[in-house]
Amino acid sequence: MLAVAAAVLAPRVAQAQANFDRPGADYLRAPVASNDPADCALMCERDRRCRSWTFAYPQAPEDGAVCWLKGSVPQRTPNNCCVSGVRGAGVLEPRTGAIEASIDRFGGDYRNFELKHNEGDEACKAACEQDNKCRAWTYARPGYVGRNARCFLKSQVKPPQRKPGFFSGVVR
Template identity: 85%
Template sequence: MRRGGLLGAWLVLLVVAAAALAPRVAHAQANFDRPGADYLRLPVDSNDPADCALMCERDRRCRSWTFSYPQVPEDGAFCWLKSGVPQRSPSNCCVSGVRGAGVIEPRNGSVEASIDRFGGDFRSFEMKANEGDDACKAACEQDNKCRAWTYARPGLVGRNARCFLKNQVKPPRRKPGFVSGVVR
């Protein structure tokens, strides 16, 4: 009886140790840059960070990557492939990751990253340089006609960011560089 209990304890210990030593899945980090170690800059016509992650996967030299959203429509988006894994630093310009990470968009319930709710617009306006999707959401919350909103990053529908207020809740559709939400 004592031998069975000891064997069970060893099995539990082995399972706990295996779980602790198992590799953790790394995910790309939205709103982070990894400056340095660049060896190649490629255009990304789709404006999709997942395409940049795929470019890194297909290049043996690549160890990490940074996707840069367009700053103006004429520039387009770019993918920076890196020969190392530089420290990450907060920046709204980019999405960064390490090889094998893929792209996981942040989800917090009320904000839908990489989602456009196309149509139903009753008002749109250009955002100021220091305003982000929080300001667009706040504008919707303050307008009783507004039921949903969509924020477009700078360079996607014009030189500056743009906020679209909607009097109808339209179905979500994936569109990198856009952020949406439903208020009412």
């Protein structure tokens, strides 16, 4: 019984929230050259005034990502534009089964195509599963390779490389 009570009362590690915005309370807008939400979280950690932050994904490669530092912790709202967190929250990539978040499997491409506005990494994965030549795939979020999302189908399984804004998977 003591173990259960200790687990309930133990402090929980704060985590950033993918696909959430925290609108308002901004005091600083800064570009994020790496396009990596972890760098926005680090900016907040290094600024004493910062209580929360929002990382906005780039809309196009030439735009770049933006980090908004905030003097309070506004209510979060669902929005695929962003990753948000509070001071002390690290960025943990979402894990959804066989989909590898922030991973590019560079090379081995035999086909790539632009995805429709509402299609995401699941559409890219499905395209690979339906093509017998495809062994792996990589999805690039809108703004990382072009204005729209892009899917890369691969005839070879290449080693995973960390790359924010990309999702990959191995099918066969």
